[in-house]
Amino acid sequence: MPRLLSASDPEAISEAVSALGRGAPVVLPTETVYGLAADAANGEAVAKVYAVKGRPAFNPLIAHVSGPGMAADHADLSPLAERLMAEFWPGPLSLVLPRRKESTIAALVTAGLDTVALRMPAHPVPQKVITALGRPLAAPSANRTETISPTTAAHVVRSLGEDAPLIIDAGPCDVGLESTIVAVEGDRLVLLRPGTVTADRLSALAPLGFAQEDGGVRAPGMTKRHYAPSKALRLDAKTAKPGEFLIGFGDVEGDETLSETGDLAEAAARLFALLHVADRSDSTAIAVASVPGEGLGAAINDRLRRAASA
Numbered sequence: 001m002p003r004l005l006s007a008s009d010p011e012a013i014s015e016a017v018s019a020l021g022r023g024a025p026v027v028l029p030t031e032t033v034y035g036l037a038a039d040a041a042n043g044e045a046v047a048k049v050y051a052v053k054g055r056p057a058f059n060p061l062i063a064h065v066s067g068p069g070m071a072a073d074h075a076d077l078s079p080l081a082e083r084l085m086a087e088f089w090p091g092p093l094s095l096v097l098p099r100r101k102e103s104t105i106a107a108l109v110t111a112g113l114d115t116v117a118l119r120m121p122a123h124p125v126p127q128k129v130i131t132a133l134g135r136p137l138a139a140p141s142a143n144r145t146e147t148i149s150p151t152t153a154a155h156v157v158r159s160l161g162e163d164a165p166l167i168i169d170a171g172p173c174d175v176g177l178e179s180t181i182v183a184v185e186g187d188r189l190v191l192l193r194p195g196t197v198t199a200d201r202l203s204a205l206a207p208l209g210f211a212q213e214d215g216g217v218r219a220p221g222m223t224k225r226h227y228a229p230s231k232a233l234r235l236d237a238k239t240a241k242p243g244e245f246l247i248g249f250g251d252v253e254g255d256e257t258l259s260e261t262g263d264l265a266e267a268a269a270r271l272f273a274l275l276h277v278a279d280r281s282d283s284t285a286i287a288v289a290s291v292p293g294e295g296l297g298a299a300i301n302d303r304l305r306r307a308a309s310a
């Protein structure tokens, strides 16, 4: 069994920091999803993360920083990048920025690109760990590549099994969806992955240019099939067909519901957990009710489309 330490255990932070300092990965909670973290300056430690996830090495990782000061050590910050950090950090927004030559982040983290993705998590556990370590943490979601993202420690154990390193357990993640990723190209923004920091809020800060890109090129991790359960997934369902587990929303009741009241934040926080429940149930297939596309719904629908893609 993998070793779990509660975040409230007085030794949790120091144990995580000492393991990371030795080059071992550690699973840490964040406000979005659980992350499989490694010292971003240690290429061998980062290689272990790729190995545990079964992740193609050309797919770069997000480096998690303690704040704008640490970000400035690793990336060139344009005035627009500074404004985004002031407005949205700490929180679920990752910025893809030009990488500084002086940056000590291992090339394996950026997969050889001349840009680096940086995020300052709002969760107190990674904040304390990064500050104590004094270096960024590279951390993808703590699940095997292409499977449903983990929003509890139990999801991590189920996905990584015996390969899971030390896990710091802080209960279910508040946001439940991975961070928004936006590339900052001078005074322009390109949205690479939708999330809870919505396109509307970002474009308001970039009057000179805002574009959305359906992944693949600039965010190589945005492959079409992603977040996938092991069973077939049908979208926009109103009722369950025989053998299906129906995940409802609003008026569509289902076996479980994303949100009875049609609340998108509640739906985002429950999405991955309910996909895990449906995947483990006796049903032979999964159906999901339609979720409106505005605001946070864009990020929820993005994950659902990828999960349903065969």
Ligand code: TXA
Binding pocket: 030, 032, 033, 034, 035, 036, 059, 060, 061, 062, 092, 094, 096, 110, 113, 115, 116, 117, 119, 139, 140, 141, 177, 178, 179, 181, 192, 193, 218, 219, 220, 221, 222
């Ligand atoms: O909420 C999150 O972002 C979580 C938690 C743990 O922080 N992390 C996460 O990481 O979702 P991951 O590895 O699952 O997703 C990272 C995404 C990938 O799609 C990758 O292609 C993209 O970030 N990415 C990383 N560096 C990039 C870069 N330099 N340019 C473009 N895309 C990049």
Ligand code: MG
Binding pocket: 140, 141, 149
């Ligand atoms: Mg992931």
